[in-house]
Amino acid sequence: MKKLISSQEAMALIKTGDTLMVGGFGLVGAPLTLIYALENAEHATDLTIISNNLGEPNRGLGKILRAGRVKKAIGSFFTSNPDVIEYFQKGLLETQLLPQGTLSEAIRAGGAGIGGFYTKSSAGTLLSENKEVREIDGELYVLEKPLHANVALIRAFRADSLGNLTYYKSTRNFNPMMATAADIVIAEVDELVETGDLNPEEIITPHVYVDYVVRSEIKLGGARVG
Amino acid sequence: MKKLISSQEAMALIKTGDTLMVGGFGLVGAPLTLIYALENAEHATDLTIISNNLGEPNRGLGKILRAGRVKKAIGSFFTSNPDVIEYFQKGLLETQLLPQGTLSEAIRAGGAGIGGFYTKSSAGTLLSENKEVREIDGELYVLEKPLHANVALIRAFRADSLGNLTYYKSTRNFNPMMATAADIVIAEVDELVETGDLNPEEIITPHVYVDYVVRSEIKLGGARVG
């Protein structure tokens, strides 16, 4: 399989100052093997991380925050990691909080060549401060910008040898959009299959979007694979 | 199956002055049974039709045009029906030509609560005349509005008893977006299966979008089914 690399090789693709997208809704659908490798990839600092959450205190992405390697967090729900609030209040972390639908749509827009879009979500709230708000058909809409990243770390269920991906139940979440919106897309997968083994109708991420595949070594609950 | 109706019953849901979305790329993925029924549903006139094409001369949607029942056509490629140009030039038909990507994205936006979006497509061309154009990161983008319809006539491959839909190969095209963007969605399908017979991971259109299902009676090439 041409695109198959190790998680350590994957980390060599990340540079200081990069913007990373990291899939998952909490830990579900998060690329746990890649996140673990990122914790150890100390060469990569000054990171901007686009992810729904930023891990938990000193767990997952939260570990990278405590190591002082995160410059900015863009997500929808930081409450699960009180460190984020603490670092933000101390001026050690920039944050950008977006409604979850806006976050996912902005990532999709980034991958789909959309220069911006209008959503009613957050109109009239603090989250639309400093954003363009306009009335469309009598209702207020907020202009939201697309999100892009240098590297996306995503999790899928199966990959074929070309890199076509399927997902498993609620692990899909942000992963398919992130696969479209980064210069380098690295997919951690549970199973590798031959090209042709996936039903063409059920491929969610066509291989054009996938640059590298890494075998998942950590499952939810902490069990190690293989 | 609660939602199963005949194509004649489906036509009773269409009123004069309605905006209709009609799926398909040419005839592929077009709801041929419903289009045939629409030809005979002479009560419905003054229609706005959103469809990639407008049939061919006196065929499919082209027949409804010749019957003088189409007020406006919104699509990306009318060349396949020279009648469209003739009717337009005679002032008998309004047209709105959109790049195909803009057409599909506008339909998606209509179904997804997006108030408008910016695309580079058509910037600097006649098709962006009278549209808002703005510079984003040094490039020109055109503001495009969402599209909605009163009724969508779409074609799918399989429907389960709830109305979940799958599609077949290149028949998918505009159908999944149109399923989200109309007040009433009528899906013509080739096969009816029991709820539970479709793999949840391969359902493309969740049943929340589907109001009625009609059994397909006409296949491509003109063969009658059943």
Added chain:
Amino acid sequence: MLAKDSTSHKIAQRAAQEIKPGDFVNLGVGIPTLVADYFQNDANTVFLQTENGQLGVGPSPMPGTEDLYLVNASKLPVTEMIGASYFSSADSFGMIRGGHIGVAILGVLQVNRLGQIANWAVPGKAIMGVGGAMDLLVGAKKIIVTTTHMTKDGKPKIVDQCSYPLSGTRKVDLIITDYATFSVDEEGLILEELASEVTLEQVEKNTDAPFRQSATLKIRSLD
């Protein structure tokens, strides 16, 4: 998990009465999640959507049978109803913002006199997460709030003006607390129902916003 007779469960039980066959329903984090325990869905005619990407959410799994990769918006294990489907967050919020979800049941920190809500931030405190709340608020056809009438500190959650930042400008449709049920119209709150344990005076005393009384004020029944 709270005991079945707790305040939260009574609120959830009352909210479940609002769910009708054919409804597409999104349940927010907290008390709303409990609502799923209180309506019968044997005929699979109520369809729960969870914004992390599933339509057809089934009841909580039996202990020991949990699939850790199948969770709701509260990140709690759920199951899959027959006819369920999965989709991305972008598609899920397209469904929500696009008006395809009939009922959203949300938790709140505060509700104001107009029925606008605050449920995503507390200045100076470790709450900094909006999740899908703002999208649901603009997108769902009907919004039901479920909340305890009072904070843990004994302060009213229904207030004249929210001291916490608003989640949007839209008014909710129904507010269900352990004390009472309020509907909302253009002018504000209307008391529709009193819980059997409380008096009108208690509700008045513990509600910091003006409200009118419905001409058909009822005593709540949970049977």
Added chain:
Amino acid sequence: MLAKDSTSHKIAQRAAQEIKPGDFVNLGVGIPTLVADYFQNDANTVFLQTENGQLGVGPSPMPGTEDLYLVNASKLPVTEMIGASYFSSADSFGMIRGGHIGVAILGVLQVNRLGQIANWAVPGKAIMGVGGAMDLLVGAKKIIVTTTHMTKDGKPKIVDQCSYPLSGTRKVDLIITDYATFSVDEEGLILEELASEVTLEQVEKNTDAPFRQSATLKIRSLD
């Protein structure tokens, strides 16, 4: 279908030389569609995308084996390569506009001195269809134009300024005609290659736009 030795096929054959292993390629209507016949893809390392919603488009089916529901953007029957996938038009144009397609090969009505193209409308004539041309023009990383050098009426298609409306402001990267191949830089057209059947004088006479000659001007070889 045109005979294999026709002008269109020679242009397509030349364009196919631009396709490299690993490329993701979109073929427009007309001559571009023929390009698929001229590169070897036994190892499945070139991936054809068609904007109506397929990645991994295979060669034309054997007569009698056509699947009428499996077509390319020209609405001609195609087949499915191993590893192919299907997606909606919205997703397909997300792929295109988002810059994920490496090469788009487009037909044109006219090209101007700057390498901008017109390929969607002829005022007063029965051509009124843009299809995916404008999206491909803004989205593909490299744009190759394939066209006959002259119209059916014997007029140059490469002109100083297009008399037909432009398809966009972006310059294309390469123009392949039956007479010649031009690259495009910031200042305009550069003649890179002459077909073996024509002279430089013939190209100059039949091209209505100024062009420079490449220092490495070649004679085209189709072997």
